[in-house]
Amino acid sequence: MEKFENVSGVAAPMPLINIDTDMIIPKQFLKTIKRSGLGVNLFDEMRYDDKGNEISDFVLNQTAYRDAEIIVAGDNFGCGSSREHAPWALKDFGIKVIISTSFADIFYNNSFKNGILPVVLPKEAVDVLMEDAQKGSNARITVDLENQTVSATDGTEFKFEVDPFKKECLMDGLDDIGLTMQKVKAIDTFETEYGKNMPWV
Amino acid sequence: MSAPKTIYDKIWDAHVAHEADDGTCLLYIDRHLVHEVTSPQAFEGLRMSGRTVRAPEKTIAVPDHNVPTTLDRAKGIDNEESRIQVEALDKNAKEFGVHYYPVSDVRQGIVHIVGPEQGWTLPGMTVVCGDSHTATHGAFGALAHGIGTSEVEHVLATQTLIQKKSKNMKVEITGSLRPGVTAKDITMSVIGHTGTAGGTGYVIEYCGQAIEELSMEGRMTVCNMAIEGGARAGLIAPDQKTFDYVKGRPHAPKGADWDAALAYWKTLFTDEDAHFDLVVTLKGEDIAPSVTWGTSPEDVLPIDAVVPNPTDFEGGKVDAVTRSLEYMGLEAGQKLTDVEIDTVFIGSCTNGRIEDLRAAAAVLKGKKIKDGMRAMVVPGSGLVRAQAEEEGLAEIFKDAGFEWRMAGCSMCLAMNPDQLAPGERCAATSNRNFEGRQGRGGRTHLLSPAMAAAAAVTGKLTDIRSFS
């Protein structure tokens, strides 16, 4: 995985609550056996009409937000299915950070595995950033993972929490499986003992 | 004496293979279920890094999302991408040596129905699958939840998952359900009560008299939708019903193993005074036959209610409701029982088991669906289908005018050709009413199998209590 670099850029405002994984990447695009190339279909049914033409008032179709690297979203972003195609599509489009008051559990985990940082902030902070995001290219939001801060255009800084292990993996671009493989002895020992106690498993 | 524990605590503690100083654990996984949509990239990842599947004997694969459910499906899959995805699973299952139920196997079906049916899912286990409705298996007193594709690869390679422990939440349903009220109504009412984010960060234990009184099928329906309430998992303490259901299944323990397993399973209950971080209590008698009106599973109301007004809500929900009423083509104040439907879908991992088909058939016996109605039953597995045929349910469905399909996910998420056209309105026994879930522009109302059957007859959302 690539290392996560700090981001300073335009944020797309998506105040709708409960943005679900079917909106992020509808099922017709889950048929791929690859991880890449899903960016063009990100938010497909909100972004294009029946004929495949762009819907001009959808946020990512507006000039200011075409290269957005951040999304500021309403509550409970990413609810629904476990499809990792959702972060794959976001990543492929160029999104590096999503800011919301809350995220659905599986989506939250999946984001980290793909180099995307989901930032949870209190409602007041998200409101300020949402307002910023609405200013298009006149505003820039800065996200600093090392110091765990998000800064609004006027410099107001919001501190966020992130699990230290997840942070380390993101900052160093670490591969989970490789890390776990280093603990293979512990797994072997556990498995042997467990197999003795619960032979039916 | 150690501190009192919840079932979740007990299962968790029994599976920690490694714990780092910061509390990050490697949780050992007993059963890994795999389907064709979320696994190709994981197997490809193994191949690229020269890794193998650590425990193929604990890994079970079955194609379900993309498979056609028409009777002639042996001729193959028309859609090229779907076909490639199913073929990739065929190939991966063979190459990595995992248990496999191909489309041609009568035991094939929705992964969450096949697992319990074959006795793969047992009390006290950790069960994962690259699918959010893995929560279903919690009905057996197992810790079961969905994972993403990177985690699928991680479990394939290491048989563990990197996890931090969730908090404990108790959802208690006291008393008994009233006639016409089902497990589906319980689970939808709970989400209506807590919201789709109410369970975020928690593992839910469902308990109380109404839960104890449910069959195993009903308990699976309840746990299935724990994810719609945002929880990582939902589970129910195993009891005699659980043991009876498991006993004799192809992969259930036998002989001395059975006795040892049973003795252990009987320790899987929440100790008195165990700590819950959150408790929600609903009265069984207060739960009504329910239906969703919007595009989020929390948009649920008793069937005798009216469509709400956006101004009844606060904050971000006002805009969300405005948007969803427009999408659903509904007016505030409209009676739910006046909403006309044109499609009925009975099936999915929520309500595609034999008991669900029995409930729907009981409503349909001797009746016909409304003229012009498109109605289909998609059994959750080939074995459910065979049993329904044996019991004469298939005939009842066919006589009523339903299509009698082969097993798969079908119109639950419409990855195969079973889809709604824009503007079509469906009464569905599945679990998600998101925009476009059953087809672009399609409108979904979630409800129980009996209510879906009644709606097929009347052509409207119907109160099962006044249906005859």
Ligand code: SF4
């Ligand atoms: S039936 Fe629906 S919810 Fe269940 S596994 Fe299939 S697609 Fe997912």
